Amino acid sequence: MSLDAVLAGIRACRACADELPHEPRPVVRVSPVTRLLICGQAPGRRVHESGLPFDDPSGDRLRSWLGVDRETFYGDPSIGVAAMAFCCPGTDPKGGDYPPPRRCAQLWRSQLLAQLPKVERNTDNATAAAFRSAHTCVVKGSEQASGALAVPLMAPAGCVGVLAIELPRGSEQRESMRALVTILAAQLARVVAAVRPAETADAMPGWSASELSDVAQAASIRT
């Protein structure tokens, strides 16, 4: 199945119609060139109304961590959003949102992730090398090509992804640029670590360990 077909299926999905407090409105934003996949739990009320992922205060915080403005966040196809569940689960009268419905990940996650590009850990390039070694890899620029930095995203459990950034030739050698990208990678690692199984188990009662693990994997930065 193609990515377009999977996305069409998600957008037409009404599997939870009898359980949600509103008409399902799946919110997902990925493309064939998605390289940074952000995975939250589920859309909240404001996102349900607008149809735009992270169109709320949590999105403002996320963009501030990432150092990108709204225009870039919504206009750059390399940035994608695919939550653990695509529809708003509704608000608990005691406060907060209900957990994301498990059915959504069971129905769609593996199909969607299978259509997104990814780098295998044994691939011979700087991104995979940074993941394997947990050290920053520098790709030196030349007259024909830009430079790049590949910085591992380090969480308490180890490397959870890699931030790879292409830079104008020479910038990759500057200490100030390396420091800046390292800070950005640390912020991204916090985002990714925030949805690792240990942290999400409390917020998602009823999800099995393997499902949470799958979800956390999906939250990793895919480069």
Ligand code: SF4
């Ligand atoms: S939450 Fe997922 S499975 Fe449920 S209706 Fe929405 S898209 Fe379908």
